[in-house]
Amino acid sequence: MSSLSTVIISSPARMYLLVTGIVLFMSGISLADVPSDLMKNQVVPDVINKAPVNEVEVEYGKKKVRVGEELTPTEVKNAPEIDYKDDDDALYTLIMTDPDAPSRQTPTNREFVHWLVGNIPEDEVSKGDVLAPYVGSGPPKGTGLHRYVFLVYKQKGKITFNEPQLTSNGKEGRRNFSAKKFAEKYNLGDPIAANMFQAQWDQSVSN
Numbered sequence: 511m512s513s514l515s516t517v518i519i520s521s522p523a524r525m526y527l528l529v530t531g532i533v534l535f536m537s538g539i540s541l542a543d544v545p546s547d548l549m550k551n552q553v554v555p556d557v558i559n560k561a562p563v564n565e566v567e568v569e570y571g572k573k574k575v576r577v578g579e580e581l582t583p584t585e586v587k588n589a590p591e592i593d594y595k596d597d598d599d600a601l602y603t604l605i606m607t608d609p610d611a612p613s614r615q616t617p618t619n620r621e622f623v624h625w626l627v628g629n630i631p632e633d634e635v636s637k638g639d640v641l642a643p644y645v646g647s648g649p650p651k652g653t654g655l656h657r658y659v660f661l662v663y664k665q666k667g668k669i670t671f672n673e674p675q676l677t678s679n680g681k682e683g684r685r686n687f688s689a690k691k692f693a694e695k696y697n698l699g700d701p702i703a704a705n706m707f708q709a710q711w712d713q714s715v716s717n
Contacts, residue, residue, distance in 0.1 A: 544561065544562060544563060544564065544565045544577060544703075544704060544705075545561035545562070545563060547577035547578050547706075548561040548577070548704060548706065549561060550578070551577075551578050551657060551706060551708075553609075553657065553659055553704070553706055556609045556620075556657075557607060557609050557621065557657075557659050557661070557689050557690070558661065558689060558690065558700065558701060558704070559690065559700070560700045561704065562700065562701045562702050562703050562704050564594065564595055564702060564703040564704075565577065565594075565703060565704070565705055566592060566593075566594045566660045566661075566662050566703045566704055566705040567591075567592070567593040567594065567705070568590045568591075568592060568660055568705050568707075569590055569591045569593075570585055570586055570588070570590045571585075573585060575590070575705055575706075575707050576707075577705055577706055577707075578706060578707070578708065579707055579708070580655065580707065580708045580709065580710075581647075581707045581708070581709050582709060582712055582714070583646060583647045583648060583649070583709055583711070583712055583714050583715050584712065584714045586646045586647050586658070586707070586709065587646040587714070588644075588646065589625070589644035592604060592633070592635050592660070593633055594633055594662050594702070594703040595702075595703065596632040596633045597632070597664070598632065599631075599632070600631075600632060600664055600665070601628075601629050601630060601631060601664075601665040601667065601668055601669075602630040602632070602633070602638075602662055602663060602664055602665060603626075603627065603628045603629075603630065603662070603663040603665060603669075603696070603698060604625065604626070604627045604628075604630060604635055604638070604660070604661070604662055605623065605625070605626055605659075605660070605661040605662075605663075605689050605692070606623070606624040606625035606626075606644070606658060606659065606660050606661075607621040607622065607623050607624060607658075607659050607661070607687060607689050608621060608622040608623075608624060608647070608649075608656050608657065608658055608659075609621045609657055609659065610649075610653075610655075610656040610657055611656070611685065612650055612653055613650070613653035613654060613656075614653075614654060614655065614656065614657070615654070619685040619686055620686070620688075621686070621687045621688060621689065622681075622684050622685055622687065623642050623684050623687035624642070624644065624645050624646070624647075624658065624684075625642060625643070625644040625645070626640075626641040626642035626673075626676075626692075627639065627640050627641065627642075628641055628665070628669055628671050628696075629665070629668055629669060629671075639671065641671055641673050641675070641676065642676040642683075642684065643676065643677070643678035644678070645678065645679070645684075647709040647715075648715045648716070649709060649710050649711050649715065650711060650715075651711040651715070652711070653710070653711065654710055655708045655709065655710045656708065656709055656710065657706055657707075657708055658706060658707050658708070658709060659689075659704065659705075659706040660704060660705045660706065661689055661701040661703075661704050662701055662702055662703040662704070663693060663698040663699065663700075663701050663702065664698075664699075664702050665696075665698065666697065669696050671696070
C-alpha cells in the first residue's frame with residue numbers, strides 16, 4: 511500500500527478535503543474567498559454594501575482574472591468572456607465599473623461605468639441588452655492603480671431599462687455612475703457574484 515493511501519485511510523478529514531477539492535476543481539468552482547478579497551480592496555463599501563460569496567469568472571483570452579490582481583490596459587483592451595453560476599430561464603444584469611475616477615485618492619467622478627448589460631438570459635452575455643458597450647481600462651497617467659469591479663445581479667424578471675444609449679468610445683454618460691443607485695432603481699438587490707482587477711496607466715492608454 512502506498513504512503514498516500516495510508517494517509518488517506520488514517521485521516522478521514524484529509525480524505526474529505528481531498529475529495530472536496532477534486533469535486534470543486536471538476537465543477538469549475540473557485541476556492542477564492544470573494545467576500546474577504548472584496549473587502550480587503552474596499553469594494554465594500556465603495557461600490558457595494560454587501561459582498562457576494564460567488565465569483566464572476568472573467569477571462570481575457572487565456573488569462574483568468576483572480577480577485578484583486580493587477581493587469582495592464584493592453585491585456586484588458588477587448589471584452590472578456592464571462593461566466594457565473596446561473597439558474598435556468600433566469601435573467602441577469604452585468605456591471606463593470608471603476609470607482610477610482612479620476613483617481614482613488616480623489617474619486618470626484620466615481621464611478622465610471624465600463625460595461626453594462628441587462629436582461630441577460632442565464633449566462634449568455636452576448637444575448638443581453640447592451641446599455642453601455644465595453645470599454646477597456648484607461649486610467650489617466652499619474653493616477654495610480656484603479657479598481658475595475660465586475661458585478662452580476664439576478665433580476666426578478668425582464669426589465670425595461672430607462673437609460674441613455676451610450677457609445678463604445680464616448681465618455682459621455684459614463685461618469686458618476688453608481689452601481690448602488692442603479693441596483694436600487696431597478697430593484698436588483700445585492701449582487702450574486704463579483705470579481706475585480708486593478709490596472710494603472712501604461713503607454714497603450716490614449717490621451
